[in-house]
Amino acid sequence: MKGPLFYSKILLFGEYGIIKDSKGLAIPYNFYNGALKIEENPSEEAIKSNQSLQRFAQYLKELQEEQPALVTFNFSALEQDVAQGMYFDSSIPQGYGVGSSGALVASIYDKYALNKITVLENLTREKLLQLKGIFSQMESFFHGRSSGLDPLNSYLSLPILINSQDNIEATGIPTQSATGKGAVFLLDSGTVGETAPMVSIFMEKLKEEGFRKMLKSEFIKYTDACVEHFLKGEVKALFSNTKELSKVVLSNFKPMIPEQFHQVWQKGIDTNDYYLKLCGSGGGGYILGFAEDFEKAKQALKEYKLEVVYQF
Incomplete structure (x- = not known):
């Protein structure tokens, strides 16, 4: 057995x-994907994944008992497949901020949810929010607290624009330029990040008035501007706001940036060769980079592994 791919x-x-x-903007990244599988001779990795799925199935059972109106599953099929050794075969690195648990959640919903909302229907805002709510509860098994956005993105395989928590929509993004000099890229920090501890550091910081003020007057202001400029294809304005955002993150989100990257981060701001920002919750995994001239950024970051995500 092999299920469909989720990115x-x-x-x-x-x-x-x-x-x-x-605001927020999430895009599918087709370089990595995963699918549900059953094999006769599972690897050690597959056995570990299967054990995790056993626990996840148990969690979903409890979720359905507590919130029957939220979502219902075909448990006899799910349990039978898990008993047969089903696992999630994935190339998506875990703890890297690119949605490994999101793809798994999307694949389980797709295969076992009853009365599921499908990609083929008219996706109204209500349906998107309903899906996000279901995915948020499902993915909480992995992170303790989840927005539900990762599985939503993986399930729909469409760019998603977040206007606010209760206002999301599928969106189009400007077509990539195959010959463009500029790029959004991933930088491999070489360490794994854990989502839950990073989120709890953030929640703790929210108790400070100064931090809340900074979020509103700087972090959110630049984030919203970046989303708008990116969607309109306004590259110059996008880069000047990304630079400001990079500065704000370095000053206020230090614990989320692996220590060996503090100087690399600052160097990008000083030279304008590239600007770095968090990818997911940070603490390790990937760091997102933006460069108006990717060749220059590649030179400046030559000791790191970079992957292009989007070309301007």
Whole structure:
């Protein structure tokens, strides 16, 4: 058995801000994907994934008992497949901020949810919010608290514009330029990030009035501007706001940036060769980079592994 592929995602803008109603923009990233599988001779990795799915199935059962109006599953099919060794075969790196648990959640919903909302229907805002709500509860099993956006992005495989927590829409993004000099890229930090501890650091910081003020007057302001400029294809304005955003993150989100990257981050701001920002919750995994001239950025960051996500 092999299920359909579900892709990784990248939240280009909005990490942390969307908790406080900033705009956000998430895009599917087809370089990584995952699918549900059953094999006769499972690897050690597959056995580990299967054990995790057993626990997840149990969690979903409890979720359905507590909130029957939210979502219902075909548990006899799910449990039978899990008993047969079903696992999630995925190339999506875990703890890298590109939505590994989101793709898994999307695949389980797609295969086992009853009365599911499908990609083929007219996706009204209500339906998108309903899906996001279901996915948020499902993915909480992995993170303790989830917005539901990663699975939503993976399930629909469409760019999603977050206007606020209760206002989201599928959107189009400007076509990439195959010959463009500029790029959005991923920088591999070489370490794995854990979402839950990073989110709890953020929640703790929210108790400080100064931090809340900074979020509103700087972080959210620049995030919202970046989303708007990106969608309109206004590259110059996008880069000047991304630079400001990069500065704000370096000053106020230090614990989310692996220490060995503090100087690399500052160097980008000083030279304008590239600007870095968090990819997901940070703490490790990937760091997102923006460069008006990717060749220049590649030179400046030559000791790191970079992957292009989008070309301007």
